[in-house]
Amino acid sequence: MKVHALPAKPRALLLDFDGTLYTHKxxxxxxxxxxxxxxxxxxxxxxxxxxxxxxxxxxxxxxxxxxxxxxxxxxxxxxxxxxxxxxxxxxxxxxRKWLTPDPRLAETLADLGLGLALVTNNPAELGRRGLAALGLGTIVTVVVGLDDCMASKPDPAPYALAAKRLGVAPGDCISVGDRYDVDLAPALALGMGAIEVSGVEDVYTLPDFFASRA
Ligand SMILES: [Mg+2]
Missing domain, CATH: 1.10.150 (DNA polymerase; domain 1)
Structure with missing residues (x-):
């Protein structure tokens, strides 16, 4: 896990899906x-x-x-x-053909006490199906997909929209993703924080990471 930038007081995570919320090569x-x-x-x-x-x-x-x-x-x-x-x-x-519920991830994300949005380069409907397959359908409630802005990350528009839908200022959001150029660079350009992960194993460690900073 590599932390590129962090807000003083994070209020929301903007999560990438593939390679971030699951590890399945x-x-x-x-x-x-x-x-x-x-x-x-x-x-x-x-x-x-x-x-x-x-x-x-x-x-x-x-x-x-x-x-x-x-x-x-x-x-x-x-x-x-x-x-x-x-x-x-x-x-x-x-x-749904590939992913199964991940109760550890559901608990990890629910315990963070932060706003949670999915920002995916798949259509929003596929994003919602993916979240449901992982058992996160009621935990990650805001989904911004390829068809919301008709723009694909690293376009910053999906990040700006996710923050807006969460009602959180961009500067209080952290983008979490596995590809620096696609998931993190556009968020950093909007003044967001950015955490680079190499898969869901890193996401499991986020509560300890945030607790260590408190
Ligand atoms: Mg990814």
């Missing part, structure tokens, strides 16, 4: 692969060919001085707008 890889396969079908080429084209585009962005970005933003470069990404994800991804 196969599911994370599936989500990536199934969307690349769908794009390959659209382009009439093999998934391997599409993968290579996407990699080349990522390299171009790096060479131009851009940071890593989300798959959704990369797809926009290939003519797949955010609305299409939303539809593909709803059609192809079902978190």
């Amino acid at each position: 196969a599911y994370a890889a599936f989500q990536n692969d199934v969307l690349i396969e769908r794009l390959a079908q659209e382009r009439g080429e093999s998934p391997e060919a599409t993968k290579a084209v996407l990699e080349a585009r990522r390299a171009e962005r790096r060479a131009a001085g851009g940071g890593p970005t989300s798959l959704g933003n990369l797809f926009v470069d290939f003519g797949v707008d955010i609305a299409t990404s939303v539809a593909w994800r709803l059609e192809l991804i079902d978190p």
Whole structure:
């Protein structure tokens, strides 16, 4: 876990989903692969060919001085707008097939006494299904998804909206996520705190971390 910035008195956590609230490499890889396969079908080429084209585009962005970005933003470069990404994800991804309730996580988050929002690059409905699959449906009550702002993280808009829906000033929020460039950099730019995790195991330690600072 790496703490990048913290508010003096945190009031809310803005949580990433994949790779943050669960650790399941196969599911994370599936989500990536199934969307690349769908794009390959659209382009009439093999998934391997599409993968290579996407990699080349990522390299171009790096060479131009851009940071890593989300798959959704990369797809926009290939003519797949955010609305299409939303539809593909709803059609192809079902978190209930991969995730099971995590009572330890539910207890951990409930005990923090902070406002909790999910900020995901999947559609909000998929975010809600994912939360339900983990047993967090009544604990994380605010969900901001790809279709709320039609903008994919690292766009800061979903973070600003999550803070607004929680009724908490951006400066009192902490973004918690596993990808610095996608989950944390946009939140830091809005004056939020940011904690980088390598999976749910780090999230379990948050109560002890906050208690040690009190
Ligand atoms: Mg993630």
